Amino acid sequence: MEEDKNSGTVIFPGCDGLYFPSSPPDSIWLKVKGWDKADELLSLHFEYLSKLASSLGKREVCIFYEEGKPPLRVLAVGQIYLIKNPIIKFTKGKNMIPNIDIPELNFDFYVLYRSKNPVYITEMSTQKVLFANPSALMSQGKTPSEFIGESAYLLNDPDELEQRDKFLVEPEGTGELTDYEYGGWRWHRDEESGLWRLKRMNFVSSFRVVNFLNAQCRLGEVLSAEETGHVVVV
Numbered sequence: 001m002e003e004d005k006n007s008g009t010v011i012f013p014g015c016d017g018l019y020f021p022s023s024p025p026d027s028i029w030l031k032v033k034g035w036d037k038a039d040e041l042l043s044l045h046f047e048y049l050s051k052l053a054s055s056l057g058k059r060e061v062c063i064f065y066e067e068g069k070p071p072l073r074v075l076a077v078g079q080i081y082l083i084k085n086p087i088i089k090f091t092k093g094k095n096m097i098p099n100i101d102i103p104e105l106n107f108d109f110y111v112l113y114r115s116k117n118p119v120y121i122t123e124m125s126t127q128k129v130l131f132a133n134p135s136a137l138m139s140q141g142k143t144p145s146e147f148i149g150e151s152a153y154l155l156n157d158p159d160e161l162e163q164r165d166k167f168l169v170e171p172e173g174t175g176e177l178t179d180y181e182y183g184g185w186r187w188h189r190d191e192e193s194g195l196w197r198l199k200r201m202n203f204v205s206s207f208r209v210v211n212f213l214n215a216q217c218r219l220g221e222v223l224s225a226e227e228t229g230h231v232v233v234v
Helices: 035-055 109-114 134-140 158-169
Strands: 017-019 027-031 060-064 072-075 080-082 087-089 119-123 129-132 176-189 196-212 215-233
Touching: 027 035, 035 060, 035 072, 035 109, 109 119, 119 134, 129 134, 134 176, 134 215, 158 176, 158 196, 158 215, 176 215
Parallel strands: 027 060
Antiparallel strands: 017 027, 060 072, 072 080, 080 087, 119 129, 119 215, 176 196, 196 215
């Protein structure tokens, strides 16, 4: 599988990436490590993947698990999937797919993806980035495979991050922070040395807690960002 470096993002925990290739334009590519992970994802989230493809106006989700191997395919209509080359009808009668309750998303994924503001979904327990829209990737100067699935801990001040997450999850709170001002960092690659550096930034963002695939996550949208001129080498 050749990844489209210009149009990709990630949203499923435990996966290497969720990509929106320019060709073919009617599919979503999901990359995982190995057949077992692909089979697990298909078994647990078949209906969700089907709904995701349909909601984004795509024909199918392609699950790539090994270079050179044909992907598993989940069609938006939710009727069939493809293993290797033969098409097999999807039936629930043989316990191929568990009868599980898949919660609805409480946000519009398409709106987040198309937003001109950088948008991130970060798992709060690990600080790993599960989703970053194209604006976010552009602001960090990284490709999906370089940024998604990695920890964003270095992009935050530890004390401020701990305090922010406490505000978001406190029982008497609303689970939201609006027009929140804080200091942080962005990735920057030095053109001469090729080294990655961290640029000090002053941000204004809005945050809220979301439950995504049974993981407590922080959804953040950067409303404004200002460089301070301070740069450190990592």
